[in-house]
Amino acid sequence: MSNLVKQAKLQVAQIVSAALAKAMADGALPEAPLPDFAVEIPADTAHGDFACNAAMVGARTFKRAPRQIADAIVAAADLSGTFFDRCEVAGPGFLNFFLNGSWFSQSVLAVRQEGDHYGRSDMGQGQKAMVEFVSANPTGPMHLGNARGGALGDCLASVLDWAGYQVTREFYINDAGNQIEKFGKSLAARYLQIYKGEENVEFPEDGYQGEDIKQRAREYADLYGDKLVDCTPEERSHALVDYALPLNIQKLKDDLAKYRIHYDVWFKESVLHQNGSVQKIVDLMKERGLTYEKEGAIWYKATEYGAEKDDVLVRANGVPTYFTADIAYHYNKFAERGFDWVVNVWGADHHGHVARLKGAMDAVGLDGSKLDVVLMQMVRLMRGGEVARMSKRTGKAISLVDLLDEIPVDAARFFFNQREPNTHCEFDLDLAIKNSSENPVYYVQYAHARICSILKALSAEGVTAESCTPEQLALLSTEQERALIRHLAGLTDCIEQSAKALDPSKMTKYCLETATLFHKFYNACRVKGEAHDLLQARLNLCLATKQVLANVLRMLGITAPESM
Structure with missing residues (x-):
């Protein structure tokens, strides 16, 4: 499994470490232990694809100004055989590294070659x-x-x-303890009320009041009649729990299966x-x-x-x-x-x-x-700009089943993972059913469908994707193409960060950014009508984007439609 971002970061670290050693050997810097430095992706990649703070953190070690250290590193840096074509010093001593075309070519090839497995990491090492x-x-x-x-x-x-x-x-x-005891007493009271009347059977003060309790008691009465009326309270509760609990557990399984949870x-x-x-x-x-x-x-x-x-x-x-x-x-x-x-x-x-x-x-x-x-944190449902508390269908508090009756499963799974788990979730029911780019899940799915539409249209004209050489893919050199490729290459890193933070919202954000960058690329760069090599390179980029969107949507349990 390839991680071109990790490989590039490792190369930067190796280039800088070797340059520092050479600068010390040449006398450009005094002999000293190599400082601990970091390699990051800057927020604005116009100033470099990767940035390194070695000169800044090395000031105390080398007793030199950061700018002087940075100049020595650049002078001694050997970029041959790497993914980089130049390194520049910025500001007081930041080192900015710029990727060459081979990295972008390799990134597209990696997606195309690894297909459904692209993005997978071995970070967990198979731990249970x-x-x-x-x-x-x-x-x-x-x-x-x-x-x-x-x-x-x-x-x-x-x-x-x-x-x-x-x-x-x-x-x-949780099929033991107080809640099951309370469940049994609630069922028993509702069962006796069928035969003795509600006014003659006291309902437990802390009992479960839901209609589902009445329903289970009525089902039992319909099946077995009044056989429990003259039993001891313990026998009655036990029999009703033995009947109702397996049904409720099966209902949980069925409802969660509708939600694509197994x-x-x-x-x-x-x-x-x-x-x-x-x-x-x-x-x-x-x-x-x-x-x-x-x-x-x-x-x-x-x-x-x-x-x-x-x-x-x-x-x-x-x-x-x-x-x-x-x-x-x-x-x-x-x-x-x-x-x-x-x-x-x-x-x-x-x-x-x-x-x-x-x-x-x-x-x-x-x-x-x-x-x-x-x-x-808690969920707040919104409808028409106001808090929605009641189900349209039942008039009762909205349950999982009510929610899935009202909105698509795709929207529910995406919306609930749009915010970090520890933040309050405001769920807009109106937005979740909109078929427009305002709806984030629609926006992402539309990008996937749009690529399928492009491929279909080209195929109708006899144009199909061919395997591209690195030299052909190096033609992908516009700002929009490289921004998209850079983002696709970051999928594995994003998955690892999401796993470390226990935060799937990083993946929905990644999806949205992928869709945005694809739309920018497609609006700026023609596919149809270009010369053969450029057309094929762009077609391969479209396919790589489609693959990444499909992989992440599959990870999130959301469909990737081919038409919308």
Whole structure:
């Protein structure tokens, strides 16, 4: 897998290091250790394709003015056999390197040769990484936070895959504990109300009020009649949960599949209780001297591992807390299933839980630094310039399914990944369905479709793409052509940065910039009607752009249409 940007940066570092050594050997600079310097891509490439600060950071080392050091480096620099045709000194001593035509030619060739794999990186070295996301309670429909978390988590998993990690997507089913108990009581109350009347059966004060609870109770009654009316409350709740929970879990799977999200693992919390994993964690923490008893409960000395206060592991009634199950779950991820890196996508309201859980990993003998949590801010839906709270279809709070009934999946996945996860997301429902360049996903898809249209039109005239030589591709020398090529060459770097930052919004921004640069190129540079070599070079650039757009859209789980 080629990364021409990384190769060029490496060449700059080698050129500068060799030039400094030569300048010291020739007496142009005093003998001194080579300074640590950086090679960057400047914001304005008119002043150079790559910039190096070696002269600036070397001032103290060489006891010379940066400009004097920079002049010595340029005088000693050997650019033969590299991607660069010149190096200039700017301002007080910045070194600016300018690429030659061969780098641009190689960049287009790399896209064309690597095709569907172009952009992939080996940064992750095949390490096992898990992304756990959504993990909505199976007690009701998914809400807008889950909609954002689904798009974010799924695209992040794809980015990590492209960055060279062996990725597992996981959904943690909270099918144990208080929420399931509350679920059972809510179902039981609605079931009894069918036979005894709402006025005669009190609904739990903290019960789940949704229509979905009434629906599940009615379904059970239609199938099995009044057989649970005379049961004990425990038997009634248990039977209703056994009926409704699998249906709700299947509904989660079906709804997420509509959203193009498919998990590798659906992990049930109940398994951790049934197979003794939760008790094993309590025993392990006792053995490590991390617990104490107080008022009949077992406490974990969380403050010894960075938490603000200690946590209860097992309540006085003998029931483990959710936090204990969470420790057991993450112990399972690392110690039992061998993941090298775990990323959880959580709502911002969980921020206080992050340090607690990372500290607990350290406490049980694992490495808390290998657990990362992406905290995701809330979503605000806008319609007609105002906040939209109710679904047009149901008149209730907007759920994931309501959203996907109203807007295309492509728009949902793109819009939810347009902002960094830790920023609030304002989702414009009107914009998401617009077929115009104002709609960012339409704008990107249109660029791909436009290229397909160009290729189709040329093909109708008997013009098809041929393999180009580096010399032919070197004809791509206009400002617009080189800006586009430079951007295409940066895909792998962008994927790596996105993976490091756990931020898929870098990829949607990359898509938009690709579309913008393509439109600028196409408006400035004719393809049809040019001389053979230039026409073929530009046709190959069109194909390279199409390939890059298709690859990134595939990574984001968004379609790349051939016509619009």
